[in-house]
Amino acid sequence: MTPVTTAAAEARAVRVAIVDDDPRVRQTLREILASDPSISVVGEAGDGREALALLDRWATEVVVLDVRMPVLDGIATLRLLRARPDTPRVLILTSFGESEYVREAIELGVDGFLLKSGDPHDLLRAVHGRSDAETYLSPGVAHMAAAELRRGRARRQAGADAARRLGALTPRERDVVAALAEGATNAEIAGQLHLAESTVKAYVSAAIDRAGVRNRVELAWLLWLSAAVEG
Structure with a gap:
């Protein structure tokens, strides 16, 4: 040390x-x-x-x-x-x-x-x-995580639950979650979606509440699980 x-x-x-x-x-x-x-x-x-x-x-x-x-x-x-x-x-x-x-x-x-x-x-x-x-x-x-899940290693039940949680999001919230799941920051998402950064933060916060997760990493994980099952 x-x-x-x-x-x-x-x-x-x-x-x-x-x-x-x-x-x-x-x-x-x-x-x-x-x-x-x-x-x-x-x-x-x-x-x-x-x-x-x-x-x-x-x-x-x-x-x-x-x-x-x-x-x-x-x-x-x-x-x-x-x-x-x-x-x-x-x-x-x-x-x-x-x-x-x-x-x-x-x-x-x-x-x-x-x-x-x-x-x-x-x-x-x-x-x-x-x-x-x-x-x-x-x-x-x-x-890396998305590719791993698409190889079929995610449990189907977890993917179905993820899809259900994401279904509670509004279309715009899903757009924001899709961008953050690619590793984008709030500022980058704002540029991609032509929004104010404060608006992006509000969408992320709302999506976290609706999906019942703790942070944006867990939001991304839900999207990866859902995509793995759908794929």
């Missing part, structure tokens, strides 16, 4: 912890995050157990968490974090071929997914998602 706090970090900077068993990955993530002066990396950990100890020592708002790690993996760590009273936002790092973890992480209320091989700007956007309560879904993860 390596503390990397700096006295120069701004008081209002987003406080982030990096958790990955590969030192090279941690170094890359730290360099990306350090490029944004409004982000402060409070520390690093090589596994889930170290991460929990780190969070006991340092106030943290966002945890960037690898899935596959020794001692305590990302899913087990996420489960323990969700049992805490003041849970930081958790962004899961994944790779192609690890889509089996996506569903379990969603059920545990993960705040976002990122591909390790994705655009570095995706990481910065995901960390700053906290400013407007957005969960984040990188386009690469969106496509």
Whole structure:
């Protein structure tokens, strides 16, 4: 466990912890995050157990968490974090071929997914998602999960339930959900649908309520399940 706090970090900077068993990955993530002066990396950990100890020592708002790690993996760590009273936002790092973890992480209320091989700007956007309560879904993860489901691995019953929930949405809400399921941000959806960003946020909020889910990641999951059954 390596503390990397700096006295120069701004008081209002987003406080982030990096958790990955590969030192090279941690170094890359730290360099990306350090490029944004409004982000402060409070520390690093090589596994889930170290991460929990780190969070006991340092106030943290966002945890960037690898899935596959020794001692305590990302899913087990996420489960323990969700049992805490003041849970930081958790962004899961994944790779192609690890889509089996996506569903379990969603059920545990993960705040976002990122591909390790994705655009570095995706990481910065995901960390700053906290400013407007957005969960984040990188386009690469969106496509990976959708492809996995279309190969028939989703249970038909779950897909039917997803279709029923989505049926409660208005046509415009479904348009918005379809765009966010592709990994689009609120601003990008606003541009695609020629809406104000505040209107998109209102549609997302309404869709979350109607579908009975917790966040936009779960909305995307419903759409993927429904599409897998329909396909």
